[in-house]
Structures are given as structure tokens and as C-alpha cells.
Amino acid sequence: MKKTYTILLMALVMLASSCYTSRTAGRSGKVPPGQAKKATGSKSAKHFAPGPQKKKH
Template sequence: MKKIYLVLVLSGMILTSGCYTVRTAGNSGKVPPGQAKKAAGAKSARDFAPGHNKY
């Protein structure tokens, strides 16, 4: 009887510990230029805009 419970518990643990994927928001990591300006402490958001990146 104990073997049946052991098999059930082990199989349940294997089934529930399967693949786990983390889903994030679609624009994860991308912030608007104004918010990036605030975080950097800059005076202008122009340098953080997509068309004004300095290389």
C-alpha cells in the first residue's frame, strides 16, 4: 500500500514540475524617451529618442 502512495506522489511531482515558461510584456525593456530622461537625470529627451541616438 505504501508503494502505491509513493508511486502516486512521485508521479504527481514529476507531472507538476514540468516545463515552466515566463511570459513578459510585449514591450519589456523599452521605455519612452521621457521616462529614460527622468531615469538618467538629463535635461532633454532628444538623446533618448529612436532617431537621435549618438554613436
């Protein structure tokens, strides 16, 4: 009986700890502009590049 509780507890801990996901696409600075462009499906990587953005009139 004690062994069953131990296995059940271990399975619960494993399930609870596997729910964490991280998302790094976009303007986070951790992904190169070309990779962020691919992830979002944009046609241009300008919006993901660092530095000053050109103003649109």
C-alpha cells in the first residue's frame, strides 16, 4: 500500500513539473530577427531587428 502511494506521488510530481513552457519568439532579444520572422510568419524581419525603427508616414 505504501509503495502505491509513493508511485502515485512520484507520477503526480512528474506531471506537475512538466507543464512549464517558455516562449521566446518575438521582440524578447533572445531570438535572431530572422528566426522571429519565421515563427510569426511575417514577410519582413525589420520589425524584430534591434535599433531605431523607421517612422511610417
